[in-house]
Amino acid sequence: MSYSGGFLLQLTQRCKILPNQMKQIHSLIITNGHLLHHSNAPSSSLSDQWMPTLLYNALIHADLIHERKVFLFTHMLANQAPPNSHTFPPLLKSSPLPVGTTLHSQTLKRGLLSDPFILTALLSLYARNHLLPHAHRVFEEFPRLCIVACNAMLSAFSINGHMEAAVEFLERMPQRDVFSWTTVVNGFALNGNFGASIRFFGKMMSHEDVVLGLVKPNEATCASVLSSCANLDNKVALECGKQVHGYVVVNEANLGVNVETSLIHLYGKMGCLSNAEKVFRVMVVRKVCTWNAMISSLACHGREKEALDMFEKMKLHGLKPSSITLVAVLTACARGNFVREGLELFRSMWQDFGIEPTMKHYGCVVDLLGRAGHVEEAAEIIRNMPFKPDVSVLGAFLGACRIHGAIELGEEIGKKMLNLQRPLGGTYVLLSSMNAEKERWDRASDLRREITEAGIQKIPAYSMVYLT
Incomplete structure (x- = not known):
């Protein structure tokens, strides 16, 4: 069965809705000969001549995976279908810098560099790769300044942290x-x-x-x-x-x-x-992030049981918890002393929700066990973590050791903390205080001396009073 170029073009334009049919449509286009260069095939109209380019553009726009976009573009060049101003923006939008600079050269070679959509995409490419001078040079290439171009440059300043320049630029914008x-x-x-x-x-x-x-x-x-x-x-x-x-x-x-x-x-x-x-x-519509915010709010203000109930309601509404959701729920378990529920959730994260535990999840579990006095179990979690524990995880554990008097275990894990790349003064002070409370004055003094010799300073705490 033969298909017209127009019919296949309509199909490609529906590929965002039907992504699984992308390969079949691509095959139909090839087998029906619509990707031949217009000079090598008879054509009845100007639109027929440009049909290969239109079809490729539609495929590039529709595909969500950058590597396939680039493959289609190279296939387009190999079949001598000339790229136009509609070809490059979707490619540039998702390109890493090396590919982006190559595409920049292609637009220059083909005389398309005056197109505002291409220039905007190039400006954004250099901005997100923190090449602000390059982005500014592209901005100066715009044949006519419009609000879209100015907003792109404004975004470039903001992304790169040049906020003073961004404010100045905004004030100079004519619109x-x-x-x-x-x-x-x-x-x-x-x-x-x-x-x-x-x-x-x-x-x-x-x-x-x-x-x-x-x-x-x-x-x-x-x-x-x-x-x-x-x-x-x-x-x-x-x-x-x-x-x-x-x-x-x-x-x-x-x-x-x-x-x-x-x-x-x-x-x-x-x-x-x-x-x-x-x-x-x-709220009429609630997303996962909405439930996360509410669960976290309840968990952080003494209403841990309500936070867990909210988590169950969320699942009943058919929403799949995210990694952030599970941090909030594990926090509620830790603060509410729901040890069994927290451990069950942690152990079933991957099986039930397809979520791999991160440092934050491990930190919550260490906090959960530490608050409940299960310091040995918490230490075992730290020893068996698939990555090196960070300061927050070890800090939660040391705090639990201090509360429950597990000085030796605290010393063992504390040494790991002191070997981290950026040891904090608070860590030394905490270990020193733990030893002082057990009247181990020599060890406490040694730790204080290490603070001085390493030139580490503990950031002082402060309080604020609001006058009404």
């Missing part, structure tokens, strides 16, 4: 949209400057772009600033988060799953569990 503002708000957060993220959001809300109604914060904007509020973890940040929540409600905006989840995370982290529960209850 800004919500993506422009959100890029900078999120850029500060990505670079760990959560306070600046919140302040810049405030600047956005008082700017004429928003005041005159030219720009309205969207779901991504609100989710980003709420995440910054949660990471700051102070009263000012909580008030800011409440104001964002109020703005969304007053303006009758659609919250969206990401914003609602961010609110649950913020309220849960700040201990406002009633607010978190209200948001959770009214």
Whole structure:
């Protein structure tokens, strides 16, 4: 049976819906002779001449695996089907740097470097590979500056941590949209400057772009600033988060799953569990991340049994737990002293959910056993871990040894901690204090001396008082 090029083109455009049929469609295209170069085959119209290129482009767009995209592109060149401006953007979007630079050369060779879609994809390629000067040179190649090009450059500054340059660039832009503002708000957060993220959001809300109604914060904007509020973890940040929540409600905006989840995370982290529960209850759609936020909030504020119940409800709703879900549930088990339930969950992670235990899961189990006084079992877990324990795992274990008086076991495991690449002052102090409590003054003194000789300083703790 013979198929027309147009019919096969329609099929390829449906491949994102039907990925398993990609190979069959590719075979049909080859066997029907539609991948022959237009100069080698009779054609009745201009569209027939370009059919090979259109078919290849559709296949490249539809395929989700980068290696197959590149294979199709090389096959396209071998069959003398000329790539055009629609061929390169999907290739560049997923390419590692070496392949990307080769594709850059191809666009230059074929005279396509003036196409704004190709230039934007190239700019993003260099930006995500932390080659900001290259990205800037591509930006200067744009024949006509538009907001899409400016936003791409703005994103490049943010990704690479040049936030001062990003703010300057934003202020010079002749036109800004919500993506422009959100890029900078999120850029500060990505670079760990959560306070600046919140302040810049405030600047956005008082700017004429928003005041005159030219720009309205969207779901991504609100989710980003709420995440910054949660990471700051102070009263000012909580008030800011409440104001964002109020703005969304007053303006009758659609919250969206990401914003609602961010609110649950913020309220849960700040201990406002009633607010978190209200948001959770009214949600129409709940993703796995939403359940994670609620379970974690309950686990961290003394409501461990409710966290475990929430986990069971999540499974009843047909949702598959993620690695983060299991960290939250194991944390609840540790804090609520549910030793049997925690160990059963840990041992069945792979079998029940296909999740391989990570360092965080091992840390939770060590904490679980340590809190319950099972320090020998916790030590055995550490000895048999498939990777070297990090400071958090060993720190949880040392804390348990100190509480339960297992000084010798603490010394044994503590030595492993001191052999880590970056020993922390707190580790030495904890070991020294454990020895001092058992009146082992010589060992305590030796450890204190090691701190001084190694030039290690313990970061002092501090408290904050909020005046109202």
